[in-house]
Amino acid sequence: MAVAHYYCDTERSDNILVIRRMVTKEISHEDTDxxxxxxxxxxxxxxxxxxxNHRFYTLTMPSDVLAGCCFATNREEDPVAGFQRVLDSRRAQEIADYMDLGFGTIPSSIVLSAxxxxxxxxxxxxxxIEYTYLPHSFLIIDGQHRVFGFAKANTKLRVPVVxxxxxxxxxxxxxxxxxxTKQRPVPNELLLDIKKLADAENDEEALLRELFDxxxxDNDSPLIGLMSPASKAAGKLTRVTFNAAIKPILSSFATSSTSVMYPALRNYLKAFYRGLVGMDARSALVNPTVFRAIFEIFPDVAQRVVDRTGTSFLESDFASVLGGLFDKVKPARFKTPPRxxxxxxxxxxxALKAGFVIG
Known part of the structure; x- marks a missing residue:
């Protein structure tokens, strides 16, 4: 039996979808346009x-129809306007933009309760299945941002639904x-690790990956055997922690060449590690807080090395500048660092400033 549907156009005001009736016509219920x-x-x-003990139905539904009959807030609120108050509009817009690129796909199902x-x-x-199309026909159990993103997108598509x-x-x-709670997202460490395979890296991400690798x-690296590229591991650095520490200092270099940047960063870290070993705090090197703090002071230390010895950036040059630091900062601050x-x-x-002398 045919069902009366309505061709319509849409307008958006403050991200609220307004549907206006244009023409009435009997069409197939599977028409996505x-x-x-x-x-x-x-x-x-x-x-x-x-x-x-559960039974559910699987199907596909046009994205605009889906957006118009689902809600994720209390039943008195408008289904679309309600989304705006409880969800992240930026994230939803990213989904909409991704779909409007023309090659985006999000195959996971939206989970609803009739x-x-x-x-x-x-x-x-x-x-x-047959149902009455109303603003609160379905409660969204999972997929709120996707539904809101589909509503904001210009592209209409079929969406898997449970x-x-x-x-x-x-x-x-x-x-x-x-x-x-049972469905866990893919760890950020793994996403960073496979971006190269997906050819989805920007220049900065590629540089950080090369430095991490x-x-x-490198057998001369103070981090050899202490890095975990694709997952979190006790006593090891992940790409997420590494990138958070190194990314802010990339602008300290006039080049983006790994062959220039890596030796300087390696020798700096070796010198710092030598200081940690001297105070019996070697394991602190891979503590996320300590590791990030180490590189937050890198530009200041590097500048002092340049002032003293030029741009050779030898381990001994960094050790000479860092020596006063380890004399003044207590070992406990590295063994049990602040948050x-x-x-x-x-x-x-x-500590560096207190120990700095000219000449």
Whole structure:
């Protein structure tokens, strides 16, 4: 049976989607180029899936239709305007821009719970679902930012959807907790590690990767055996920590050549590590707070090396400048560092200034 749908155009005001009726026509419910009016009965082909004690329906739905009948806030709020108050508009816009590029794909399913207003029915020998299209037909259990992003996008597409029916509020809450705690995001360490394979690095990310790999593979590196490229590991530095420490000092170099930057950074870190060993705090080198603080003072130390000996940046040059620091900063500050790298780097800079003499 055909269902009356409505061709429409859309306008956006403060990111709120406004649907205006244009033409009425009977069309296939699977048409992705149309929108519908509230109160229409919509039908979609579906499959029933059973997992443990739960049963749910899987289907695809046009993104604009999906955005118009879902909510993630209380039932009295407008479904689209409500999104703006509880979700990150910037993140949603990034999703919209990604889809509008023309080659974006987000294949993971939006998880919904049918509400009483939807009057969800299974018809056609269990192969079709029918529901009433209303602003609060479905509660979003998972995928709020994707739905909001799809609503903001100019591109319309089919979206995979999972629909639970007949859940109590308690069951909806438990499902929300399960979905949002059992599914863990991919670690940032792994994402950074595979960006090169995906050809998705910018120039700065490529430089940081090359420096990380140099520290990880060079037998003369003080970090040899102490780096974990794709995951967190106790007593080892990850790419996330490494990048956070090194990125701010890249501008200290007039070149982006790894062959120039790495020897200077390596010799600086070797000199600093020598100082930590001297105060029996060698394990502090890979403490994230200490590691970031070490490189926060690098520009000041490097400048003093240049003033004294030029740009050779030998380990002994750095050790000469750092010597006074280790005389004045107590070992406990490295063994049990403060939570803030800036607090520790501030103490180290103060120690450097106190020990600085001309001549």
């Amino acid at each position: 149309t929108a519908v009016e509230y109160g229409n009965q919509l039908r979609y082909s579906t499959s029933l899936v059973t997992q443990g 509400q009483p207003e939807a009057n969800l029915q299974v018809i056609g020998r269990g192969k079709t 629909i639970y029916n007949g859940l109590t509020k308690q069951q909806e809450s438990k499902l929300f907790i399960d979905v949002n 140099a520290f990880s593979n 803030s790298p800036k607090e520790l780097s501030g103490e180290m800079l103060k």
